[in-house]
Amino acid sequence: MFDAIRSFLTDESRSRRQSENLPDEQVALCAILVEVAEADRDFDPEEYKEIILQLRGHFSLETAEAEKLIELTQQERDKSTDLWPFTRMIGQTYSVEQKAEVLTMVWQVILADERLDPYEEQLARRLQTMLSVNQSVLMSAKEKARKDRKARGPAKA
Numbered sequence: 001m002f003d004a005i006r007s008f009l010t011d012e013s014r015s016r017r018q019s020e021n022l023p024d025e026q027v028a029l030c031a032i033l034v035e036v037a038e039a040d041r042d043f044d045p046e047e048y049k050e051i052i053l054q055l056r057g058h059f060s061l062e063t064a065e066a067e068k069l070i071e072l073t074q075q076e077r078d079k080s081t082d083l084w085p086f087t088r089m090i091g092q093t094y095s096v097e098q099k100a101e102v103l104t105m106v107w108q109v110i111l112a113d114e115r116l117d118p119y120e121e122q123l124a125r126r127l128q129t130m131l132s133v134n135q136s137v138l139m140s141a142k143e144k145a146r147k148d149r150k151a152r153g154p155a156k157a
Contacts, residue, residue, distance in 0.1 A: 023076055026059055028089040030073040030100060032127065036084055036109045040117035050112035054105045075125040099131045100141050109145030 023031070037047035048070075055066040056147060080086070090102060106127060110120045128138040 024086055025089065026055075026069055027073050027076050027094065028086040029058065029105075030069050031077050031080075031086040031101065031110050032054060033081065033085075033105060034070065034077065036106050036120060036123055036127075037112075038108075039119045039123045040115075041119075044111075044113040046112040046114075047109050050109050054108055058101075058105065069125050079144070081154075083101065083130065087127065091131050094131075096133060096137065100137050102127055103129065103133070103138055103141035104144045104148070107142045108124060108148065111145055111149055 030051070033051045034043075037043050037051060051070065052063060052066045055061055055069060056063065059066075059069075061069065090099065094102065103124070106124055110116065111126060124138060124142070128135060
């Protein structure tokens with residue numbers, strides 16, 4: 001019995017803490033965007049379309065690949081109790097400029113349904129802290145998202 005316990009404790013794949021197992025970059029970013037879309041408890045179809053658009057643009061994916069990524073991400077999110085593993089991955093591997101791009105994507109999703117819910121804004125502020133960037137980066141990302149949305153024109157039905 002002691003051998004079984006020792007084997008379990010020394011098995012490298014099992015002995016690593018769960019927090020050390022960072023999710024894949026695509027899953028981490030997708031999890032953040034889906035969390036933002038669900039922050040107001042109303043995952044609007046426009047927000048879903050915006051997530052697809054952002055994932056396609058950021059990772060050069062086809063629509064079907066982006067949809068599959070969202071499906072996979074939902075499974076990974078079900079295994080996690082919070083956003084920490086996902087934001088930690090982005091926070092540790094992305095530069096400040098890349099984090100600003102992520103926050104712009106976050107604001108794009110928030111603004112997709114043309115309603116700014118207090119829960120969404122609160123989550124954006126939490127993400128700013130979790131990604132270790134200052135408030136000016138968050139506000140610049142919000143302004144860039146607004147300008148980008150305006151340049152794209154009204155949402156298509």
